[in-house]
Amino acid sequence: xxxxxxxxxxxxxxxxxxxxxxxxxxxxxxxxxxxxxxxxxxxxxxxxxxxxxxxxxxxxxxxxxxxxxxxxxxxxxxxxxxxxxxxxxxxxxxxxxxxxxxxxxxxxxxxxxxxxxxxxxxxxxxxxxxxxxxxxxxxxxxxxxxxxxxxxxxxxxxxxxxxxxxxxxxxxxxxxxxxxxxxxxxxxxxxxxxxxxxxxxxxxxxxxxxxxxxxxxxxxxxxxxxx
Amino acid sequence: xxxxxxxxxxxxxxxxxxxxxxxxxxxxxxxxxxxxxxxxxxxxxxxxxxxxxxxxxxxxxxxxxxxxxxxxxxxxxxxxxxxxxxxxxxxxxxxxxxxxxxxxxxxxxxxxxxxxxxxxxxxxxxxxxxxxxxxxxxxxxxxxxxxxxxxxxxxxxxxxxxxxxxxxxxxxxxxxxxxxxxxxxxxxxxxxxxxxxxxxxxxxxxxxxxxxxxxxxxxxxxxxxxx
Numbered sequence: 001x002x003x004x005x006x007x008x009x010x011x012x013x014x015x016x017x018x019x020x021x022x023x024x025x026x027x028x029x030x031x032x033x034x035x036x037x038x039x040x041x042x043x044x045x046x047x048x049x050x051x052x053x054x055x056x057x058x059x060x061x062x063x064x065x066x067x068x069x070x071x072x073x074x075x076x077x078x079x080x081x082x083x084x085x086x087x088x089x090x091x092x093x094x095x096x097x098x099x100x101x102x103x104x105x106x107x108x109x110x111x112x113x114x115x116x117x118x119x120x121x122x123x124x125x126x127x128x129x130x131x132x133x134x135x136x137x138x139x140x141x142x143x144x145x146x147x148x149x150x151x152x153x154x155x156x157x158x159x160x161x162x163x164x165x166x167x168x169x170x171x172x173x174x175x176x177x178x179x180x181x182x183x184x185x186x187x188x189x190x191x192x193x194x195x196x197x198x199x200x201x202x203x204x205x206x207x208x209x210x211x212x213x214x215x216x217x218x219x220x221x222x223x224x225x226x227x
Numbered sequence: 228x229x230x231x232x233x234x235x236x237x238x239x240x241x242x243x244x245x246x247x248x249x250x251x252x253x254x255x256x257x258x259x260x261x262x263x264x265x266x267x268x269x270x271x272x273x274x275x276x277x278x279x280x281x282x283x284x285x286x287x288x289x290x291x292x293x294x295x296x297x298x299x300x301x302x303x304x305x306x307x308x309x310x311x312x313x314x315x316x317x318x319x320x321x322x323x324x325x326x327x328x329x330x331x332x333x334x335x336x337x338x339x340x341x342x343x344x345x346x347x348x349x350x351x352x353x354x355x356x357x358x359x360x361x362x363x364x365x366x367x368x369x370x371x372x373x374x375x376x377x378x379x380x381x382x383x384x385x386x387x388x389x390x391x392x393x394x395x396x397x398x399x400x401x402x403x404x405x406x407x408x409x410x411x412x413x414x415x416x417x418x419x420x421x422x423x424x425x426x427x428x429x430x431x432x433x434x435x436x437x438x439x440x441x442x443x444x445x446x447x448x449x450x451x452x453x454x
Contacts, residue, residue, distance in 0.1 A: 050328070050362060064320045066327060076316040089303040093291045100293060101277070135277060 005030040006058040008044055010037055011203045012211035014160040015067035016055040021156050022071050024197050026078040068099055071153055084153040095147065098139060099157035105132040106158070110165060114172025114212070115219050122174070129176050133185065136161075140184045144191065155192060162189025167208035171216055232257040233285040235271050237264055238430045239438035241387040242294035243282040248383050249298050251424050253305040295326055298380055311380040322374065325366060326384035332359040333385070337392060341399025341439070342446050349401070356403050360412065363388075367411045371418065382419060389416025394435035398443055 007023065007030050009016035023030050035044050035054050047056045047063035057064045057073065064073050075084045085092045109129035116122040136158060140146060146154035165177055179186040193199060203211075234250065234257050236243035250257050262271050262281050274283045274290035284291045284300065291300050302311045312319045336356035343349040363385060367373060373381035392404055406413040420426060430438075 059317070062317050064317065064324075066324055069320050069323045069327070072323065073316050073320040076319060089300050090286070090289050090291065092303065093296050093300040096296045096299065097291075097293055100296070 003060050004058075006033055007031070008033045008035050008041075008047060008056040008058065009054050010035050012208050013054060014164045017201060017203075018067045018156045018159060019055045019057060019070050019074070020201050021159065021198060022074045022084060024201065025082045025084070025151075026074060027081055028074070028078055068096075068103070068157060071156060075153070084147075084156070086147070086152075095152070095154040095157075098136070098146070098154050101132070102136065102154075102158045106136065107160065110168055110172075110176055111216075113174055113176065114168050114216055115223075116172075117220075126174055126176055130178075130181065133161075133177065133182060137182050137185050140188050145188065151192065151195065151198075159192060159198070161185060162193050163202050163205070164208055167205055168212055170209055171212040230287050231285075233260055234258070235260045235262050235268075235274060235283040235285070236281045237262050239434050240281055241391045244428060244430075245294045245383045245386060246282045246284060246297050246301070247428050248386065248425060249301045249311060251428065252309045252311070252378075253301060254308055255301070255305055295323075295330070295384060298383060302380070311374075311383070313374070313379075322379070322381040322384075325363070325373070325381050328359070329363065329381075329385045333363065334387065337395055337399075337403055338443075340401055340403065341395050341443055342450075343399075344447075353401055353403055357405075357408065360388075360404065360409060364409050364412050367415050372415065378419065378422065378425075386419060386425070388412060389420050390429050390432070391435055394432055395439055397436055398439040 005023070005028055007016070007019060009019065009032065011017075011034065020032075033043065035041060037054070040052060044054065044056065045052055047058060048054075048065045051065060053065070055065070055067055055070060057070045059073075059077065064070050071084060085095055106129065109125065109132050113122060113125035113129050116125055145151045146158065161177065169175055169177070177185065177189075193202070232250070232255055234243070234246060236247065236259065238244075238261065247259075260270065262268060264281070267279060271281065271283060272279055274285060275281075275292045278292060280292070282292070282294055282297060284297045286300075286304065291297050298311060312322055333356065336352065336359050340349060340352035340356050343352055372378045373385065388404065396402055396404070404412065404416075420429070
């Protein structure tokens, strides 16, 4: 088994990209195992029997799941290369707090808005997602990246904003990340996507749109069939 | 300001107890500031403007929020005393994974079941909460505590089970933690509550029952008023 690193992932998934980016930043060699989510492999089901989801990092045969947990694992295992988190415990706590906030408020909020088809309820959901993003807009103030002069843990965690959120806006026929209202997040997103290592490992926009279209249609059909 | 440690908390809240337990295990001196959640203090609103919730740890004047983020902060700040997490990155990742699982699946599942009043839907919710707990039952197999020979991060994270879950069962008129189905969790819970440091800082059962009664009634009234 050795110390081999394998990543079970799908290219369109942001949580998977987070892990890829971290491995690349650390210069870790890994094997990419592409997963077909419509026909889950025995390897995935065996490695993540609880959630049956990607990404899964396999290191020396042991699985680690949940993308933010994997980022911490990568940081601690290859600690001498490219730090993802500050040395300062308070800054580390802030990065963890905002990463959780991004997932629980911003991602969930944006998906909620995309899922709704029209009307007052949709407008409210968009406004609510924007209120959450406004907190992140404040966080980036005075900094090039969330982690400072170079990208790190929090940048990878909220790295869905400049690319995935735009695809979601297209699918949900809505605008959330208004450049006028969020100039700093907008600029951060442009800088982030221009980093060669990031640029070379993001999926094409149309693939992400297809991926979201399938997910949103499925969520809508579930809701329509709920008694 | 100095390096003073203050904890803004309410005695009945499990997330607050997690933090208290960690501070006590580490032997950190702190000031306990009891918060009245019906009349939130300017200090709380100022320290946690986003979620406006307890616990908040103030260290040298800087706030840290979210109980699991605070536990990591405590571990990193007072790292030479009583380790809460293993040194091994894979074991650390597992502790983080199961803590998140406990909060997202077990706590949410148990509250969902308590909130429902009766019938098939309630039975299904109870069964679902039990299916989640069954994963934790497997985790404790062959160990005295989740973290091994002494309690640590994951024990504090799921420390709500032996005391709070029982109070929730009373409020929800249901049984989730069946000792016959979960003998290992049951035994772990008894061992956990017998640790003097834990025992001396858990709120009386009837106070937790009152606390949950207020919360569950409020959730039910909200649901009843949703158009």
